[in-house]
Amino acid sequence: MAVYVIGMGARGREGLSLEALRRLEEAEVLIGGRRHLAHFPDHPGEKVPVQGPLEALLDLAEERVKVGKKVAFLASGDPLFYGIGKRVLERFPEAEVHPAPTAFQEAFARLKLPWDQARFFSFHGRPLGGALLELSLSPLSVVYTDPKNTPARIAQALLEMGVDARAHVAERLGEEDERVRSFAGLKEVARETFLDPNVLILEAKGPLPPRLGFFPDEAFEKRMPKKGLITKREVRLLALGLLALPPDGVLWDIGAGTGSVGIEAARLAPWGEVYAVEKNPESWPHIEENARRFGALNLVLVKGEAPKALEGLPAPHAVFVGGSGGELEEILRVSLEALRPGGRLVVAAITLENLLAAYGFLKGTGLPMEGFQVQASRVVPLARYHRLEAQNPITLLAVRKEEV
Numbered sequence: 349m350a351v352y353v354i355g356m357g358a359r360g361r362e363g364l365s366l367e368a369l370r371r372l373e374e375a376e377v378l379i380g381g382r383r384h385l386a387h388f389p390d391h392p393g394e395k396v397p398v399q400g401p402l403e404a405l406l407d408l409a410e411e412r413v414k415v416g417k418k419v420a421f422l423a424s425g426d427p428l429f430y431g432i433g434k435r436v437l438e439r440f441p442e443a444e445v446h447p448a449p450t451a452f453q454e455a456f457a458r459l460k461l462p463w464d465q466a467r468f469f470s471f472h473g474r475p476l477g478g479a480l481l482e483l484s485l486s487p488l489s490v491v492y493t494d495p496k497n498t499p500a501r502i503a504q505a506l507l508e509m510g511v512d513a514r515a516h517v518a519e520r521l522g523e524e525d526e527r528v529r530s531f532a533g534l535k536e537v538a539r540e541t542f543l544d545p546n547v548l549i550l551e552a553k554g555p556l557p558p559r560l561g562f563f564p565d566e567a568f569e570k571r572m573p574k575k576g577l578i579t580k581r582e583v584r585l586l587a588l589g590l591l592a593l594p595p596d597g598v599l600w601d602i603g604a605g606t607g608s609v610g611i612e613a614a615r616l617a618p619w620g621e622v623y624a625v626e627k628n629p630e631s632w633p634h635i636e637e638n639a640r641r642f643g644a645l646n647l648v649l650v651k652g653e654a655p656k657a658l659e660g661l662p663a664p665h666a667v668f669v670g671g672s673g674g675e676l677e678e679i680l681r682v683s684l685e686a687l688r689p690g691g692r693l694v695v696a697a698i699t700l701e702n703l704l705a706a707y708g709f710l711k712g713t714g715l716p717m718e719g720f721q722v723q724a725s726r727v728v729p730l731a732r733y734h735r736l737e738a739q740n741p742i743t744l745l746a747v748r749k750e751e752v
Contacts, residue, residue, distance in 0.1 A: 358522030380422025603671020
């Protein structure tokens with residue numbers, strides 16, 4: 349078998365290694381974008397432009413290989429960095445890969461900016477989602493964009509989260525109309541239009557915010573006059589620890605209220621999903637506003653009453669029950685059935701009736717149970733002095749579903 353995957357950088361053919369050029373000369377079939385193929389007008393082999401599904405091109409390559417021909421796939425930069433290399437190797441595991449500098453490497457070189465501390469994000473054909481939160485928490489970021497998720501759209505989304513950054517946009521690297529521009533802040537980027545393809549580089553301004561426990565209760569928009577419809581900060585921190593949600597995990601936040609637990613969980617699981625289940629229509633806009641305000645784009649509002657509203661949701665890694673509407677035992681039963689093996693279920697009980705119901709049900713499962721009563725007091729001013737103001741006691745009960 350002779351299949352080659354050859355990356356091409358901003359310098360095109362001139363930037364290829366001698367070995368990559370030798371493999372191209374040997375190849376009898378070239379498969380690549382029209383821009384890549386245009387660098388080899390005198391090549392005698394069959395030239396197949398990339399258009400439509402990649403699967404069809406892989407089938408064509410397999411047909412050519414079966415009759416003894418050598419095939420070269422041409423790609424941009426490093427084919428194994430958000431490129432076609434993965435798909436080609438799945439079909440042809442013995443294929444050779446010859447990488448070239450990627451677009452972001454070329455951009456950093458133009459800017460004379462070291463990139464060893466950079467983190468990488470791709471919104472190419474993907475929703476912004478929780479990755480936008482990770483982007484806001486990164487000191488130096490490389491962002492691959494597309495015609496929908498443009499630098500301007502990404503900048504606007506970050507600004508709405510209260511995030512600002514220095515920015516650089518590298519447009520059409522290696523082309524005659526190449527352009528690399530720097531911006532002091534995201535407001536400038538949000539007003540601009542950019543040529544495709546482009547790469548966005550962001551440098552954080554000032555210290556980065558912490559991931560957990562950063563938001564006081566007053567920062568959340570809440571239903572009025574019922575100010576109590578929020579899981580207090582002290583309880584949130586303990587509950588999130590008990591939930592042990594993995595970074596790519598799925599959480600059901602049942603009886604979401606203002607969404608405070610789900611939003612903090614979304615910050616801990618940027619690659620996962622949080623389903624905030626809430627039956628009260630007057631709470632829905634507050635959950636959505638809080639999710640937008642704190643960058644929890646991976647939080648999905650489920651408008652309905654549990655347990656019925658839980659039908660069809662992805663199986664959770666963790667479940668938090670903060671409200672039950674009188675259906676606590678059925679909610680716990682459905683949640684435990686849906687919970688993935690090894691997942692954790694946490695109940696926050698305010699009333700004695702819910703505490704007794706939750707304790708009785710969870711004890712009846714035979715699963716090891718742990719619990720805490722949280723009775724925190726906050727320091728508040730009193731004239732020239734300060735006193736301790738007691739918060740309502742909350743009991744947290746937690747169980748872990750057995751592994752299969």
